[in-house]
Amino acid sequence: MKITYSIIAPIYNEIENLPALYSRIKEVLNSTGEPWELVLVDDGSTDGSTEKIRELAQQDKTVRPVIFARNFGHQVAITAGWDYARGDAIIIIDADLQDPPETILELAKKWKEGYEVVYAVRGEREGESWFKKFSAAMFYRLIYSITDVKIPVDTGDFRLMDRKVVNVLKQMKERHRFPRGMSAWVGFKQIGVTYKRAARVAGVTKYPFRKMLKLALNAITGFSYFPLQVATYFGFISAGVAIFAIPVVVFMRMAGSGAFFGQATTLIAVLFLGGVQLISLGILGEYIGRLYDEAKGRPLYIVRDEPQDS
Ligand code: UDP
Ligand code: MG
Numbered sequence: 001m002k003i004t005y006s007i008i009a010p011i012y013n014e015i016e017n018l019p020a021l022y023s024r025i026k027e028v029l030n031s032t033g034e035p036w037e038l039v040l041v042d043d044g045s046t047d048g049s050t051e052k053i054r055e056l057a058q059q060d061k062t063v064r065p066v067i068f069a070r071n072f073g074h075q076v077a078i079t080a081g082w083d084y085a086r087g088d089a090i091i092i093i094d095a096d097l098q099d100p101p102e103t104i105l106e107l108a109k110k111w112k113e114g115y116e117v118v119y120a121v122r123g124e125r126e127g128e129s130w131f132k133k134f135s136a137a138m139f140y141r142l143i144y145s146i147t148d149v150k151i152p153v154d155t156g157d158f159r160l161m162d163r164k165v166v167n168v169l170k171q172m173k174e175r176h177r178f179p180r181g182m183s184a185w186v187g188f189k190q191i192g193v194t195y196k197r198a199a200r201v202a203g204v205t206k207y208p209f210r211k212m213l214k215l216a217l218n219a220i221t222g223f224s225y226f227p228l229q230v231a232t233y234f235g236f237i238s239a240g241v242a243i244f245a246i247p248v249v250v251f252m253r254m255a256g257s258g259a260f261f262g263q264a265t266t267l268i269a270v271l272f273l274g275g276v277q278l279i280s281l282g283i284l285g286e287y288i289g290r291l292y293d294e295a296k297g298r299p300l301y302i303v304r305d306e307p308q309d310s
Pocket of ligand 2: 098
């Protein structure tokens with residue numbers, strides 16, 4: 001049977017959310033009257049979500065479980081979803097019900113109008129800390145200003161994509177992934193739909209600050225050379241300052257001034273330039289480490305159990 005909608009939900013320790021996720025998606029998708037499937041990608045859960053997913057799949061053949069051998073991360077789980085989805089429209093949704101399944105109908109409406117990527121824009125956000133909202137807002141704006149691709153602000157992974165788009169994304173094998181950037185990069189006819197992001201139904205966020213930082217680095221390095229160019233800018237600025245400063249110091253010495261005697265001046269200059277150089281080296285390291293990961297060519301994820309029908 002030809003499937004119209006594939007819903008992909010990455011699952012990392014979401015046992016309490018799974019029953020509600022399944023029943024709400026089922027209700028919404030059944031109301032379309034079109035065939036659909038729910039691809040549940042278990043990203044190395046340790047709280048029994050894996051067994052729950054298997055149980056759901058046994059009861060209902062529309063549920064297709066992809067069980068990872070360990071935790072590979074949210075972005076990789078989404079990627080596996082793309083690989084296993086068979087529908088004409090592919091929808092990514094968070095498992096904690098922060099993205100209301102009912103919004104899928106609005107996304108689908110735009111798709112039927114001919115849009116190939118329909119991304120959901122977070123208008124309001126409920127139940128999230130001040131820090132989370134602030135850091136997210138900064139993150140989206142920073143990425144927007146320094147990357148070469150115009151990635152829509154306040155937009156997460158919740159989106160619908162046409163089969164054509166997902167077929168292109170499946171060819172993009174980069175290891176350090178930023179799916180929202182990738183789906184902006186490919187082009188096609190894109191449009192946003194605003195929605196109200198709800199609070200997490202149960203459980204806690206799986207995105208501590210450390211993971212958010214990693215995601216931000218993936219986004220920046222994946223879509224921009226700007227950090228590499230910063231070293232060049234600093235180089236020109238220091239050289240420019242030196243060109244003006246040297247004659248000034250020479251002149252002051254000849255005029256008998258003692259302004260630049262002493263070790264403090266030297267120490268400040270050495271520490272400042274040393275700092276700039278080390279930071280530049282670190283930035284280079286970020287890119288080199290990523291190159292090294294690409295060169296190793298390891299599989300992006302390891303699946304322990306596939307859906308029976310693939
Ligand atoms: N997630 C995942 N692997 C991870 C971390 C998160 O598959 O290593 C899933 C998680 O189960 C959820 C989605 O990614 O379905 C978004 O995570 P979360 O709600 O914790 O992020 P937040 O909404 O707080 O940014
Ligand atoms: Mg969430």
